[in-house]
Amino acid sequence: MxxxxxxxxxxxxxxxxxxxxxxxxxxxxxxxxxxxxxxxxxxxxxxxxxxxxxxxxxxxxxxxxxxxxxxxxxxxxxxxxxxxxxxxxxxxxxxxxxxxxxxxxxxxxxxxxxxxxVNVDDHTTALALLDERRVNLAQARVRTVNQLHAVLRDLLPGGAPPQLSADQAAALLRTVRPAGESEKVRKDLARELVTEIRALDKQLAENAARMEELVGASGSTLMNTPGVGPVLAARLVGRVGRASRFATAAAFANYTGAAPIEIASADKARHRLSRSGDRQLNSVLHTIAVTQIRMPNSPGHAYYQRKLSEGKTPREAKRCLKRRLADHAWRIMIADERRIKHQLPQAT
The missing domain is CATH 3.30.420.10 (Ribonuclease H-like superfamily/Ribonuclease H)
Incomplete structure (x- = not known):
């Protein structure tokens, strides 16, 4: 060879x-x-x-x-x-x-x-591309909304509310009666920005629908987990790829930055928060954890409350939940990968 x-x-x-x-x-x-x-x-x-x-x-x-x-x-x-x-x-x-x-x-x-x-590009690559596109669209929407807020501050007393949708902005603009040339230009600019926001919202919705379709076609069951929608599932699958490249759940948790790092101590073993790892995956785990904490009937909510009863602070309990969710996500992806692998010979 x-x-x-x-x-x-x-x-x-x-x-x-x-x-x-x-x-x-x-x-x-x-x-x-x-x-x-x-x-x-x-x-x-x-x-x-x-x-x-x-x-x-x-x-x-x-x-x-x-x-x-x-x-x-x-x-x-x-x-x-x-x-x-x-x-x-x-x-x-x-x-x-x-x-x-x-x-x-x-x-x-x-x-x-x-x-x-190296394997041929598959649904994993497609989901990673859609996720990157979604990040760019979301950033463009934030910039556009910020520009709209700046224009509305000069058109309306006190400006617009913080959480501003395109429909709300359009309704506010209908109340504006321009008094001079500068206000007319500002209102026209605001209308253009509202149109851009609507276009970006449509693209984001289409992006999410495409993600949901591809996640389903990939055979992933991540969306069965409370708090995991098509966007988070697509980010997990797209960024992780083959979960089997991680030998253990602990290795995956370390990769995502959800595993605490042991530090030297003369008295007893101590740990600190990990600042390394894939920060995008860490953000996904954080979002799932926060969502489950707010869902009274979810397993994550029960686990979080149990940790609080043990004397942990809310922040410490949330970190524990993120570590548990990392293990859960790895096990789900491993199970999906094995099931799909066994189904391939039958499909051919």
Whole structure:
């Protein structure tokens, strides 16, 4: 088996063949980042019938090439840039760096156990794209509403209420009788902003409906959990991907930043709040926790009240609930993944 390490850049990619038995380089090729050069790279790689491509940062600059190779039946491994950096530091040469060395370092990192297999883009990628789009739409809506508030402050005594919808703003504008040219311009601008908000609201609704459709098609049962709607379920599935990449629920909780970190103490074991981990997933767990706390009949509400009765503060009890929800979400996603895996042979 020949390992073909790839160091991707925006305009060029460099591949180096490394024999895993001897860790010796057997050749190298530099190509431009275009489809014709991709085919030349694949032709070069086919000189080794038993081969495996090892792409550094296959979810970043190497994503297009990695997906192109996977779509043509090639075995592709993703290796993080941190792993190739460690290899360079530990090899002879004092951490010298160039594209050919980086490509070989990616292959060597895989030999040492780093890396994961790259799969064809599926519903997970689609949900991640929809989630990113939703974040951008929500930020655009916040900016537009803030602009509308600024205009309404100059048109209405005291301005508009904090929670302002497009319909409320339109109703307020109907009460405005412009007295001069500047007020006419302000009212026209406010009308334009209301139109933009309505368009953004429609796009957000369509985005949520598409998320719900894809979450259902993916076979996920996360929405059966109280407080988890299509948006939160889509964010969990899209950002986590395969839950089986986490060996335990504790590993997943650590990844989300929901697991407390033990700190050194001479007297007894102490822990502090984790500030690391995926903050987007941490935000999802926080939202679910807050929602369940407000639902009297939910399991999270009962757990939260039990922790309060044990003497914990509301903040501490909420952190405990987030940790419990991280375990629950991991178990649900693992169960979904296994069920779908068993159903695949029947579907084919």
């Amino acid at each position: 020949m390992l073909l390490g790839v160091d991707p850049h925006k305009s060029t990619h460099t591949a180096t063949a490394v024999d895993p038995a001897s860790n010796q380089q057997a050749g190298s090729l530099r190509i431009e980042a275009n489809l014709a050069e991709y085919r030349r790279l694949l032709t070069w790689g086919r000189r080794w019938p038993q081969r495996r491509w090892v792409v550094e940062n296959a979810n970043g600059l190497g994503r297009h090439l990695a997906q192109w190779l996977v779509a043509r039946g090639e075995s592709v491994i993703d290796v993080p840039a941190s792993a190739t950096s460690r290899v360079r530091q530990l090899t002879r040469g004092g951490g010298r760096k160039n594209d050919r060395i980086d490509a070989a370092a990616a292959a060597t990192a895989y030999i040492h156990g780093d890396g994961r297999e």
